Amino acid sequence: MGPGEKLESGRKGPSHVQGLSAEEQRRYSRHILIPEIGRAGQEKLKAARILCLGAGGLGSPAALYLAAAGVGTIGIVDDDQVALSNLHRQLLHGTADVGRPKTESARDRLRDLNPHLEVRLHACRFESANAEEILRDYDLIVDGTDNFATRYLSNDVAVFARKPNVYGSIFRFDGQTTVFAPHLGGPCYRCLFPEPPPPGSVPSCAEAGVLGVLPGIVGTMQATEALKLILGIGDSLVGRLLHFDALKMKFREFNLRQDPDCPVCGQHPTITRPIDYEMFCHGAPDLTRAVPQVGVRALHERMQSGQPYVLLDVREPFEFELARIEGANLIPLGELPQRTNELDRESEIFVFCHSGTRSERAAEFLCAAGFSKVTNVAGGIDAWSEEIDPNVPRY
Ligand SMILES: [Zn+2]
Numbered sequence: 001m002g003p004g005e006k007l008e009s010g011r012k013g014p015s016h017v018q019g020l021s022a023e024e025q026r027r028y029s030r031h032i033l034i035p036e037i038g039r040a041g042q043e044k045l046k047a048a049r050i051l052c053l054g055a056g057g058l059g060s061p062a063a064l065y066l067a068a069a070g071v072g073t074i075g076i077v078d079d080d081q082v083a084l085s086n087l088h089r090q091l092l093h094g095t096a097d098v099g100r101p102k103t104e105s106a107r108d109r110l111r112d113l114n115p116h117l118e119v120r121l122h123a124c125r126f127e128s129a130n131a132e133e134i135l136r137d138y139d140l141i142v143d144g145t146d147n148f149a150t151r152y153l154s155n156d157v158a159v160f161a162r163k164p165n166v167y168g169s170i171f172r173f174d175g176q177t178t179v180f181a182p183h184l185g186g187p188c189y190r191c192l193f194p195e196p197p198p199p200g201s202v203p204s205c206a207e208a209g210v211l212g213v214l215p216g217i218v219g220t221m222q223a224t225e226a227l228k229l230i231l232g233i234g235d236s237l238v239g240r241l242l243h244f245d246a247l248k249m250k251f252r253e254f255n256l257r258q259d260p261d262c263p264v265c266g267q268h269p270t271i272t273r274p275i276d277y278e279m280f281c282h283g284a285p286d287l288t289r290a291v292p293q294v295g296v297r298a299l300h301e302r303m304q305s306g307q308p309y310v311l312l313d314v315r316e317p318f319e320f321e322l323a324r325i326e327g328a329n330l331i332p333l334g335e336l337p338q339r340t341n342e343l344d345r346e347s348e349i350f351v352f353c354h355s356g357t358r359s360e361r362a363a364e365f366l367c368a369a370g371f372s373k374v375t376n377v378a379g380g381i382d383a384w385s386e387e388i389d390p391n392v393p394r395y
Contacts, residue, residue: 020046024116028070036233042070046116048230049073051138053126053154055102056080057215058144058168058222060092065223066142067110067117071230074110075120075138078102088212126150128274131157140164140229142222144215148196149277155180155189157274159265164238165189166225168218170210173246175218179225179237182258182265186238191259191266192318195334196277214246241318243395252395254318291363292375296383299350303327310347314362315354315381323381323393325352333358336365345371352377352384354395 020028020042031037031045048071052059055078063074080102082093090102097105103121110119122134126145131153135141140163143154158165164181167189180188221242228234241254264271294302303309313320313328320330331339333353343349349371353359356378363376377384385392 019043024070027114027116031070037231041231041233044230044232045070045227046072049075049138050140050142050226050230051075051077051135052142052144053077053150054144054146055090055092055106056086056144056146057089057170057210058219059106059142060090061216061219062142062144062168062223062226063092063106063110064113065220066226067114069223069227070114070116071227072116073118073120073138075122075134076103076106077122077124077126077134078106079123079125089210089215091216126153128153128276131274132160135161135163138163140166140226142166142168142226144168144219144222151189152196152277153274156264156271159183159188160272160274164229164236166222166229166237168215168222170214170218172209173211173214175214175244175246176241177218177221177225177237177244178241178256179229181236181238182262184236184238185258187256187258188262188265190264190271191262192256192316193332193334194259194263211246214244217244217246254322256318291360291367293360293378294350294375295378296387299377299384300388302350308347310343310349312343312349312351312359312362313353313381314351314359319354319395322395323385325381325384325389325392328352333362336362340366340369340371343371346373348373348375350375350377352380355380355382 025032028042031042032039050066050071052063052074055063055076063076066074082097082100082102082105084098086093087095092109093102093105101123103123107119107121110117124130135157141154141158143151143165145151155165158180159182162183164179164184166179168177180186182188225237228236239256241256243252243254258265260267263269311325311328313330314333314336316332331342349366351359351363351374356376359380360376363374366374381392382394385394
């Protein structure tokens with residue numbers, strides 16, 4: 001039993017994992033009819049233990065579908081209470097649950113859906129002190145968290161334990177999902193984003209809106225990947241990132257590669273134990289230091305004026321591979337604090353990212369660090385592609 005854990009089931013011990021009762025065979029008959037699943041697959045699902053981090057937007061559909069599918073044990077980590085503003089997307093919870101702990105509301109709904117399920121509640125934060133102990137009893141993680149601190153921690157402990165981490169993220173109309181599993185040949189989260197961005201550099205969760213149905217789609221895809229991994233069927237998202245744009249109703253796929261220099265799964269790892277990062281997702285960013293902005297047309301004119309300038313791209317390397325502005329220097333936002341010595345304090349610096357949010361934070365950071373002539377490029381490379389150079393791919 002892990003820390004803060006309550007066993008929420010009438011059945012105790014491992015004996016229940018053997019075989020399926022007549023009632024279970026009827027319940028799962030549409031699964032058992034599929035040759036790739038069959039009775040043996042359904043028994044694998046019954047023996048499986050999945051840890052859902054978060055009972056929110058992504059955790060709701062993931063836990064509901066995993067429970068319905070017959071996964072035998074689901075653990076839920078969440079220290080939050082149900083709020084009215086959760087209900088437009090977190091379908092595990094109902095109006096009568098507002099104010100209740102999310103773990104308890106989730107347990108009641110999942111038990112109603114499938115009484116054969118063993119639900120384990122961890123009504124605590126997932127922290128460096130308990131993360132490995134909690135994960136020990138599970139086969140894989142479905143990460144539905146909304147903050148960087150937990151995201152890095154879940155990545156790291158999953159790598160240490162050689163267990164897959166099914167990742168999902170959502171923002172407004174866009175969602176992404178992949179499976180991080182270095183032991184299965186793919187990258188981990190730190191292969192892409194080695195360190196968290198500096199505190200205050202990302203919009204807080206509360207102010208980042210999301211279309212209610214979006215986590216339903218992304219969380220259901222996470223559940224799909226979890227089921228496939230348990231059943232050992234199909235092609236998993238290991239090494240592939242699936243991006244979903246609800247406005248365009250389009251999926252795009254990106255190949256992800258393992259980084260041999262990754263601090264946690266690389267050849268010479270420097271991170272070998274769990275780390276707690278500041279929970280900066282819950283704080284509002286400091287917007288008191290407004291930085292100058294420039295549009296892409298004005299930037300284009302400025303670049304052609306012959307005056308010297310530095311064009312700083314603060315996106316991630318895989319974004320740089322997808323699309324770039326000629327002459328730009330890449331320093332990902334998360335690396336900026338360690339790499340300011342690569343920039344000349346006297347130069348006029350134009351900072352851009354995908355759409356202007358990360359670059360604004362980067363510009364604020366540079367101003368605070370003593371750079372005097374820093375300008376944020378409003379609209380980022382996306383506006384550049386739309387208004388200046390259509391040859392730059394949009395993503
Ligand atoms: Zn890695």
